[in-house]
Amino acid sequence: MNQISLLILIVLLASLIFKDAYAADEMIQEDQMLDKISELYHRDTNSPSSKLTTTKELEVLARNNNWQNALLKLKILEAQLQVEMRDLPTAEKIIDELERTSDRSLELENKVKIQLIRLKIFDNSKSINDIERLHEELLASVDILASEDLQSRVYQHVGDSHTRLEEYGAAIRYLSSAYNISKNIDDVRGMANQLNSLAAIYTIEKDYKTAIRYYTLAYEQVQKLNSAHFRSIIEYNIGYNQYREGNFEEAEIYYLRAIASGKEANFEAIGVYARQQIGVLKLQSQEWEETIELNQLAFDFYEKVGDTVRQFFSVNTMAQAALGMKDFDAATRYLQTSSELVSILNVPDRQIEFNSLAADVYYQQGQYQKAYDVLKDNFQLQQSTFDDKQEKQAQKHKIEFDTALVLSQNEALTAREKLSQSVITEQLQKERFLSLVIGLTICCFLLIGWILIKQIRVRDKFKQLAFIDALTNSPNRRAILNTAENVFNEAKDSANSRFFIGVIDIDYFKRINDRFGHDVGDNVLFTFAKACKKNVKEGEFFGRYGGEEWLLVLPNSSEADIARIFKCVRAYVNEKTIAGIPDDYEITFCLGAAQYDSKQDNEVNDVITRADKKLYVAKDNGRDQLQIDAKQ
Structure with missing residues (x-):
């Protein structure tokens, strides 16, 4: 009897020891999983699609072992990768499900990561009020975040969002903060991202040479990462700015490079972007059918991934091609679609672009009074959205960032650059009032001249129509x-x-x-x-x-x-x-x-x-x- 009791006791002790060992082994495995997730996020040589495949495999392992913390981080990473691949609807479903099913309050770091994903989605589809509310929530959290990398990402995303809202002064301020943090922690990918975003602002302001300079700096950083995905983005951006500079052959070279890099990275979206822009080049050479074909494929893709902004650009290009073909019915259909999209975007610059397109359609259809009314309204819209204070502030921030960048490259120039900056600022203040007066006077004369020119053109058009078969x-x-x-x-x-x-x-x-x-x-x-x-x-x-x-x-x-x-x-x-x-x-x-x-x-x-x-x-x-x- 005593032998049996002793045997039972030995078995019980062995089971307890085995259980503790298994629990310890499980803990080690989950810690290893969390390290792998962090390493996967920062790995630059993998494309988003290959990272996504690995992420989903790890999700299965985490779910089978009931590793809830690891599973949460994996789902957030999956949503981030879907955003990078421009599949915004799928990303939104993932974070909606996370917020709905989370059985505990989210840690600050995870909450901020989800908000950054939602900001990317909002930038493409939501109202300005929703976006500004999310800005406030993110900026309120940034100072208490332990991770400098995440702080930089918050400033980066908020800066990019302000760029989309055409608030360029604020955009440059936040992107400069992000760049300084990335530089301090030697985050090469972060610096490349911020240089890419700053270059985009110069693109918007039509300073394409400066934009190409910043994109080239970003390209140099990207080469260190050996990331085909990121490389394809910069190649596309350089191609676009070469196109805007009128260097069409150079633009097409970079677009083709972007397509090749995107294919290497299994990045479908960049291939669509580049082919759409090649379609724009076809518009310049009056190859109407090719223009419509390439932009229709792009439009369908943007509709699938929920990118309203790029849908707007592609349908406008198709409308211009239809006008070139004298297919006024098709041009009118595209114009209607553009009208629906611009009402969703609710951004002044997009409305101005739509009005210009509408005036062109009406004019070529012979509706001259309607075209004139739209152009007149468009001019008033352009005047009302002109904000001299914001433009001056954006210029100030651009000068500050350019100076900071030069100083970081050559510390010996610090004192001289500060003195130069002070002189430039003082000179700008002296000239500002005189420039404003001269500018207003010129605007008045330009307005009068523009109205006279439009009247002459309408009159000449009527004369021309008398001798042209419609x-x-x-x-x-x-x-x-x-x-x-x-x-x-x-x-x-x-x-x-x-x-x-x-x-x-x-x-x-x-x-x-x-x-x-x-x-x-x-x-x-x-x-x-x-x-x-x-x-x-x-x-x-x-x-x-x-x-x-x-x-x-x-x-x-x-x-x-x-x-x-x-x-x-x-x-x-x-x-x-x-x-x-x-x-x-x-x-x-x-x-x-x-x-x-x-x-x-x-x-x-x-x-x-x-x-x-x-x-x-x-x-x-x-x-x-x-x-x-x-x-x-």
Whole structure:
């Protein structure tokens, strides 16, 4: 009996020892997990997507072992990575779930990290009041945070948020604080982030050369990190500023680099951004369809990830391309979408951009009074949002930061830089009042001049419209007949003039309208006008004569010149893709031409009549051919 009791006692003691050892082992494992989470967050060589994969694997382990503290930090890290990858809806779901299911009050550090994530989400979708409330909460916490790294991140995020709100003085102040902390703790990634954000402000203020200088400094820091993800962001930003400087080839080089780096980092968003900007370059070269295609893909992506700001930019670019194509229905649809987005953003600069676009759409549609009213309202909006005090404060902070940066690079210049700064500040104060008076006077004269110029342009536009065919943007019947009359009168005074008039009629055009619709017929006419414009040489003229008929006026020409035009126009029309026309459908036309003959042509209508007769000969002979009445 005593032996049995002793055996039971030994088993109980062994189980207790094993339990304590397991608990100790579990504690060590959770501590190791927390260290791994911290190391994963600060690791720069991994892309956000690969970090996200590792994070989710660790979440499974933490959940299986009921490591609640580790699981909370992993979910916060997951939300941060989703923000970096621009998947804002997923990030918002994660932090909403954390706040809803947390069974204890969050520690200050975790609470601040969640607020920083929410600020990124708010910046893209929420009202100014929500954003400012979050600013106050974050700044109230910053002084009691134990982590200098987290303090720097608070200032960084609040500074970036002020940039989005167009409060640049405050943005530079907070970003400078973040930079100083990062420099003190030798945080290379932090310094690169802050230089990147400061450069963005110079971009907004259209000082692109200075922006490129700051981005280049940030790029030098990023090279130390060996981070393809961060590198792709800086490459994109340098490309954008090169584009704004007018260096389109250099811009495209950096965009392509950003796409390559983004692919290396599995960073889908930067590839979308860069391709959208390549679409903007296509807009500059009037490649309308490519512009719309690239920006539509970008718009769909931004809609999925909840990036309202970039949705606004991409739809505005598509509207401009639609105007270039004279597709006013599409331009109006894009304008409506832009209107919905700008009401969500509620930012003056975006409203000003929208108004400019709306005025352009109305103007090209012939709604001149509406366009003028929008431009007038836009000017008033620009005046009301101009804040001289804020601009001066932003300039002051920029000078302070530039000075601080130079001093950190060369301590020997400290005294001289302080003296220079004092002299600059004193000089600015002396000149400020005089500059303000001169500026107001210039603004008044500019306003008067601008109004006069707009009135002249509207008047000239009305004159132009009297001679332009609205559908094809080519000379209309009145314009081409006036040209023909002038050339005819010159030919009468020249005994050796070789002057031809040609009449073109598109074969079976009614069938095109009946089979494919009038919109497709309009596309054919528009393409035909482009074909004529491309293949009629300088000194030769064409215009829409009516319906599907066109008139050619060809001074000093020959039968060979007319044959060339016939062949080239026909080839161009059938090589181009015309919306609504099947690829195997062939478009043909007849061309009747007549040479001016002083013996029988008393007026220009006589030449046109003879050309018209030749047109009907071509139709009677089977169409798709050229007939010429040449002078013997």
